[in-house]
Amino acid sequence: MKLLLFQFKLLVFLALFLLNLVFIQIKKAKLLFLAIFIVLFLINLMFFYIIKEKINNEETQNNSSYFPSHPDQYLKSEKTESEIRTEILYWENIIEKQPSSRDALINLSILKKILLEDEEAEDLWNQAKNLDPNNPILKN
Numbered sequence: 626m627k628l629l630l631f632q633f634k635l636l637v638f639l640a641l642f643l644l645n646l647v648f649i650q651i652k653k654a655k656l657l658f659l660a661i662f663i664v665l666f667l668i669n670l671m672f673f674y675i676i677k678e679k680i681n682n683e684e685t686q687n688n689s690s691y692f693p694s695h696p697d698q699y700l701k702s703e704k705t706e707s708e709i710r711t712e713i714l715y716w717e718n719i720i721e722k723q724p725s726s727r728d729a730l731i732n733l734s735i736l737k738k739i740l741l742e743d744e745e746a747e748d749l750w751n752q753a754k755n756l757d758p759n760n761p762i763l764k765n
Contacts, residue, residue: 630676637669709736727756731763 644661704712716733719726734749754763 630673633672634669637665641665706740709739712736713740725756727753727760730756 641662713733713736716729716736719729720733723729730749730753734746734753737743737746737749750763754760757763
């Protein structure tokens with residue numbers, strides 16, 4: 626995606642440079658050149674805005690499966706025990722790398738609760754609560 630953005634930007638600047646050379650040689654239609662420049666500039670801005678929004682949406686969609694907006698999503702989703710255990714391994718790996726990751730602790734706690742590992746789930750929940758006592762999710 627970054628290469629596409631760079632190529633498009635390079636193409637726009639190359640086109641503007643060539644137009645500038647042509648109009649300097651002709652020394653006519655400076656107003657036309659200015660109009661073309663403004664139009665190309667606006668198209669460039671719109672293109673980058675659209676690409677930025679698309680990238681942000683893709684990142685949000687990619688992260689939404691790992692960081693649910695509300696932990697109850699785990700409870701609502703129907704997953705097999707092996708899928709839940711795979712997710713548990715994922716979150717445990719995150720916690721090994723970032724022990725203070727509140728989201729990882731919350732999600733791991735919920736997954737453990739689903740598998741009826743209540744003591745460990747409660748311990749993880751309390752760890753998350755200690756990290757962020759004002760979190761509305763953890764007040765329940």
